[in-house]
Amino acid sequence: MITIVYNRMTVMRKMMISLLCIMGSIGLAYAAVVKIPDIMWKLGSAALAVMGIVYFGRLFSVTLRAMVRKQSELFVYDESGIYKENGDLVPWPNIEHFTVVYTRIGILFQPIFTHYVFKLKNGEQVVWHTYDLLTDEEAKQWARVLQEAVAARGSLNRRTGSNMSV
Structure with a gap:
């Protein structure tokens, strides 16, 4: 029987990177709402922030769940x-x-x-x-x-x- 497993250190690295990217996306969302005056830049920044939060938020939840599981x-x-x-x-x-x-x-x-x-x-x-x-x-x-x-x-x-x- 062959079992395909994941490396916990790789998952930990991806979890930390996704957490940093979520924080960056939140910062970009804040800048889009408060700091950026131009409407086109504001819309682009907001769209990019939403994409980052959704993608990296899902990746963070998956990697966090994988780290909590006993078996890999x-x-x-x-x-x-x-x-x-x-x-x-x-x-x-x-x-x-x-x-x-x-x-x-x-x-x-x-x-x-x-x-x-x-x-x-x-x-x-x-x-x-x-x-x-x-x-x-x-x-x-x-x-x-x-x-x-x-x-x-x-x-x-x-x-x-x-x-x-x-």
Whole structure:
């Protein structure tokens, strides 16, 4: 059984950086309301402050929750398949497609953190969220490992060729 875990020091560093960025965004919001006289600069600063508070506020809450948790396990897989968040096993042959969605900003400035999506033959999806607790290098490394695992163990992928994208 292979367990993908996050490094607590990396999470602590991200938590501190997000806290500093939240304070900077609050300072920018204050400046937009009180200090900046030009209306265009005021609107731009306010929009940037809102984006910073929403994005880094979410990152701070995720990292704080990760620091409080006893175990640093994100997800688990083994020779028989992958495990959903509720512990159910999905066998490798049932996986049709594997994709990685990297961190980006969604609608209303909501962050969409890196996650791995396994599309099953029956049309369902199993999503493993990293919550941005892995470094970019770790996320890419695990994406390659999982891509190879799906290609090697998925019967559909062996028959029809590689359908995976990273």
